[in-house]
């Protein structure tokens with residue numbers, strides 16, 4: 001068997017893996033990225049191709065290197081189609097947003113990490129972790145073209161995506177690492193890249209449309225005026241959808257896709273849950289989809305993966321420098337994630353929970369009754385207070401949905417309480433249990449208010 005030794009072994013050449021590898025390699029560490037795909041296929045990832053926050057990505061891979069894959073930077077609003085109520089809501093999206101050529105972007109990330117000094121081993125499927133009896137992870141075991149390969153590393157970064165096999169293989173019973181993970185906290189999604197002969201009228205918008213169930217939606221994201229990423233997904237605790245058939249049906253009913261050709265098809269699962277309570281164990285860190293770093297209301301996970309990759313690597317560097325890859329050393333990574341986006345995603349998860357309990361017709365009726373611009377103001381101002389105008393307009397138009405509005409209002413209060421609690425995320429592993437107990441009590445109140453089945 002071939003054995004390799006590195007400071008850091010990163011599993012997965014996706015967004016989290018590439019940013020982690022680039023960050024650690026820039027600090028002079030020996031880094032390997034182990035990827036199961038071939039060199040040609042690496043970077044080909046199922047995605048809606050919408051990149052939010054493109055203006056402020058971690059600089060381990062300079063923005064100038066990935067920018068050429070931003071094929072549409074003219075998108076400035078969401079277009080919510082609600083056919084049941086013959087309504088189209090247009091809601092401005094703040095911040096920089098780009099629709100990208102995802103394969104090209106994936107290749108550019110790999111090139112960025114490679115230029116930073118990381119080594120890439122393709123065609124190499126990780127099958128197990130190397131773990132001491134006390135639970136310390138010392139690397140991974142893999143197969144390359146049928147041959148066994150072993151990687152020994154001070155820190156192993158799990159960036160293997162949403163269905164990471166590493167976490168099935170490792171024993172985390174002596175660690176804080178979050179193992180409260182089940183299929184019902186995931187979304188199953190599928191997308192096609194579709195080319196149309198004429199430019200679509202909505203090339204400056206991300207188009208969303210609800211599926212028949214509240215916890216699912218279709219999307220049409222314009223990579224360019226004539227190249228559209230069309231897809232759909234549903235939360236896996238709902239009745240399964242026939243993704244390909246349902247997408248085809250919707251495409252057939254839209255005039256703009258009459259003479260369309262399908263250029264690419266891919267499907268995958270993505271976590272639509274709160275971030276892991278802890279994504280560290282001795283010698284081990286998980287980042288990106290492998291640690292639930294996805295916005296659970298939109299399914300957007302590229303930005304979270306990029307930052308988590310960087311933060312994970314920064315702690316890995318510290319662990320290598322001090323020779324101490326313990327949970328205590330790696331813990332700051334959890335704090336960093338919670339501080340930057342984890343708290344917000346945990347708050348948004350409350351709305352994902354709510355969406356599994358609310359009646360889809362009620363929800364659409366309510367959305368259709370609200371004035372779009374004012375709704376955007378309420379959404380993005382960060383305030384719990386609706387403006388008086390919105391209140392009055394809504395009160396008149398939304399008569400009949402008041403019970404739903406009240407549930408939303410109560411849920412929003414609880415989401416804010418939950419975010420306050422995440423703001424007090426512990427600064428050491430020993431305090432995690434107490435913090436989790438209080439959080440779980442809050443979650444019980446959320447299930448009671450929303451009427452949703454417990455998600456965790």
Ligand SMILES: Cc1cc2nc3c(=O)[nH]c(=O)nc-3n(C[C@H](O)[C@H](O)[C@H](O)COP(=O)(O)OP(=O)(O)OC[C@H]3O[C@@H](n4cnc5c(N)ncnc54)[C@H](O)[C@@H]3O)c2cc1C
Nearest residue numbers: 012014015016036047048049050126161189288289301302
């Ligand atoms: C259909 C769909 C639409 C989406 N739309 C959007 C969107 O519009 N915007 C957005 O921001 N996010 C979107 N997401 C989510 C986003 O794609 C992910 O959050 C993001 O790609 C996560 O990056 P990652 O690096 O954690 O994992 P991934 O990108 O999944 O990378 C994981 C890598 O690990 C490799 N790997 C896995 N197992 C092994 C193994 N055992 N051995 C070796 N290598 C392994 C894989 O081959 C892969 O290259 C979407 C997801 C899906 C499924």
